[in-house]
Amino acid sequence: MQLNDLKLFVRVADCGSLTAAAVELDISSAVASAGLKRLEKELGTALFIRSTRSLRLTDAGERYLIHCRRALSDLEVGQRAIESTQASISGLVSFSVPSDVGRNVLLPWLDDFLLAYPELKLRLHIGDNLSDFYHDKIDVALRSGVPKDSSLVAFKVCNSRRVLCASPDYIAQFGDITALEQLAEHNCLFFMLDERTHDQWVFNKDGQQYKVRVTANRICNDADIARRWAIAGQGLVFKSWLDLTEDIETGRLVPLLTDYRGESADLYLVCPGREHVTPVILLLRDMIRERCKQRLARVKHLMD
Numbered sequence: 001m002q003l004n005d006l007k008l009f010v011r012v013a014d015c016g017s018l019t020a021a022a023v024e025l026d027i028s029s030a031v032a033s034a035g036l037k038r039l040e041k042e043l044g045t046a047l048f049i050r051s052t053r054s055l056r057l058t059d060a061g062e063r064y065l066i067h068c069r070r071a072l073s074d075l076e077v078g079q080r081a082i083e084s085t086q087a088s089i090s091g092l093v094s095f096s097v098p099s100d101v102g103r104n105v106l107l108p109w110l111d112d113f114l115l116a117y118p119e120l121k122l123r124l125h126i127g128d129n130l131s132d133f134y135h136d137k138i139d140v141a142l143r144s145g146v147p148k149d150s151s152l153v154a155f156k157v158c159n160s161r162r163v164l165c166a167s168p169d170y171i172a173q174f175g176d177i178t179a180l181e182q183l184a185e186h187n188c189l190f191f192m193l194d195e196r197t198h199d200q201w202v203f204n205k206d207g208q209q210y211k212v213r214v215t216a217n218r219i220c221n222d223a224d225i226a227r228r229w230a231i232a233g234q235g236l237v238f239k240s241w242l243d244l245t246e247d248i249e250t251g252r253l254v255p256l257l258t259d260y261r262g263e264s265a266d267l268y269l270v271c272p273g274r275e276h277v278t279p280v281i282l283l284l285r286d287m288i289r290e291r292c293k294q295r296l297a298r299v300k301h302l303m304d
Helices: 003-015 018-025 029-043 059-083 099-116 168-174 180-185 223-231 241-250 279-297
Strands: 048-050 055-057 091-097 120-126 140-144 153-158 162-166 190-193 200-205 208-213 237-240 254-256 267-271
Touching: 003 018, 003 029, 003 059, 018 029, 055 059, 091 099, 091 279, 099 120, 099 140, 099 223, 099 241, 099 279, 140 279, 153 279, 162 241, 168 254, 180 208, 190 223, 223 237, 223 241, 237 241, 241 279, 267 279
Parallel strands: 091 120, 091 140
Antiparallel strands: 048 055, 140 267, 153 267, 162 237, 162 254, 200 208
16 A cells, blocks of 8 residues: 555545646646555545546545544654654744643753753743633643643643642641541642632542542642642642652652542643644653653652
């Protein structure tokens, strides 16, 4: 099966005409006809119903077109990945990141990234409200969880989950927590994600999921503030292991209820479309993916 035959098939389907597709691809109608017949022979089925005046897809052609478009798009991304090691990395990239991971984790990584590619310029947007790619002119965003919009292109960069933590001072004053039911007796620090208050905390144990509605006397639209409140002994925080790695390592925060697994907090690098997946984005993805892996390895013995 030849790649050019697949490209020809898509163009014929889009144009509705073999002749028009041949003109666009700068080949003769005879070469186009031969390529289409070759593909149909390879697949063992007709892709088009032909008449003297029109050309339309068969049922098999309709089904195959979906997969063919996806395959060609994936191959294009793969080609860009190869080119990323050869291309000159320059220009401006506009990057939107969450507040906590942006300030306390990502900043030194981005310093190293810009040092490695001195012709690159960065415009950084920090905040927990989801940026609008087009209104805010964002090239790429770091987001928690799989995007709901299927038109976006998302690369997973981190497998993480949330962990319940409190400061040593808070535990000394209010006691340790050994059961989920005790959460109702404690002050749980809230932050907002995309204008929604994160007040239902989800835990898993032995294949069973537990959703706990908690209460708080403090709420902020900046997740970094919730972490700072927790360090100051103002209550419990439920955030990603990635965000809290250094706080846990230094003893500023202590993991609680570690026999439960907190809900997923996987990170994704998201672009508004495949045409926006540039060599810069692919290099940024690989850098963040590797740095996240190294950071979480430091607390893996606590996470497992």
